[in-house]
Amino acid sequence: MVSKRRYNKYFMQAVELVDTYTYLDYTQLDNCYKRLSMYADYYQQETYDKMIILGCYMHDHIIKIPYVTRFSDKYIDKLNHELANIKRYANRFKHGLFLTLTVDPKRFTNPKQMYQSVQVGFNKLMTYLRKQYNIKYYVKTIEFTASHLPHIHIMLFTHVYIPIDKIRDLWNKKYDIGIMVRIEYIHTKYVIKDNQPYAIYPLNYILKYILKTYDKTNDDKAKYTRIWQWSLRCRAYSISHALVSLIFKDKTNSNLEDQPKQCIWEYLISVNELEAREWVTYHEVLSYIEQLYGNG
Numbered sequence: 001m002v003s004k005r006r007y008n009k010y011f012m013q014a015v016e017l018v019d020t021y022t023y024l025d026y027t028q029l030d031n032c033y034k035r036l037s038m039y040a041d042y043y044q045q046e047t048y049d050k051m052i053i054l055g056c057y058m059h060d061h062i063i064k065i066p067y068v069t070r071f072s073d074k075y076i077d078k079l080n081h082e083l084a085n086i087k088r089y090a091n092r093f094k095h096g097l098f099l100t101l102t103v104d105p106k107r108f109t110n111p112k113q114m115y116q117s118v119q120v121g122f123n124k125l126m127t128y129l130r131k132q133y134n135i136k137y138y139v140k141t142i143e144f145t146a147s148h149l150p151h152i153h154i155m156l157f158t159h160v161y162i163p164i165d166k167i168r169d170l171w172n173k174k175y176d177i178g179i180m181v182r183i184e185y186i187h188t189k190y191v192i193k194d195n196q197p198y199a200i201y202p203l204n205y206i207l208k209y210i211l212k213t214y215d216k217t218n219d220d221k222a223k224y225t226r227i228w229q230w231s232l233r234c235r236a237y238s239i240s241h242a243l244v245s246l247i248f249k250d251k252t253n254s255n256l257e258d259q260p261k262q263c264i265w266e267y268l269i270s271v272n273e274l275e276a277r278e279w280v281t282y283h284e285v286l287s288y289i290e291q292l293y294g295n296g
Contacts, residue, residue, distance in 0.1 A: 026105035093157035096202030136242035
């Protein structure tokens with residue numbers, strides 16, 4: 001068991017800003033974004049090259065966890081590792097519908113309100129698609145444009161025809177989110193690469209939207225999505241429960257598997273990697289904290 005998570009102060013300032021910031025014209029979102037970008041810069045400076053130390057007093061154990069954030073260079077490696085598991089299962093789907101949903105910002109006055117409405121509308125839409133067309137498998141990501149507006153990209157793993165007018169009617173009139181809806185039928189393509197046949201699966205179309213956000217070579221455009229996702233606590237991607245059950249049903253937490261099961265873990269401190277290098281026991285870390293802050 002791990003103690004209650006402690007959040008970085010700059011992250012919490014960003015969260016508070018998107019909760020409270022209001023606009024009359026959506027072009028004012030640029031002012032909000034500039035402040036979020038400033039908080040993100042401070043956040044990166046504080047978390048760079050840090051380790052999170054968890055400790056168990058009873059057994060005098062500690063765990064050192066790299067402080068990997070969505071701004072870290074290592075985050076793209078973390079994503080690729082996660083997505084590799086998804087590929088092994090999702091690449092069995094040879095057909096898909098690539099659905100893009102947009103937002104009309106004039107219907108909202110706050111970025112958090114807009115994001116939450118998008119999430120609620122998406123959940124309602126997937127409930128409808130599951131009941132009406134038996135669509136259970138999907139991968140989704142939310143991209144933010146240079147105008148700071150969210151676009152939802154969804155790969156629905158199905159070959160069933162869905163009338164775009166019905167989706168547009170739900171998204172626009174019933175859910176009251178936006179007008180623009182696009183559906184593209186995707187099927188597996190085979191190409192020759194390095195003199196070898198290479199398959200491009202429907203999953204590939206959604207993966208490029210996920211990965212480009214955290215590709216530092218694409219930083220000018222990707223930073224909008226990265227910063228808005230961070231401040232709104234938006235995941236880089238999400239997958240359906242049905243797909244989760246295929247992939248992760250036998251997964252265990254590898255970070256804790258080598259430790260005694262009866263350990264009760266508590267957050268101790270976040271420090272520079274060099275400072276944490278020599279620590280082995282809970283009491284070594286506790287001694288450092290007492291020297292740093294005193295016994296109080």
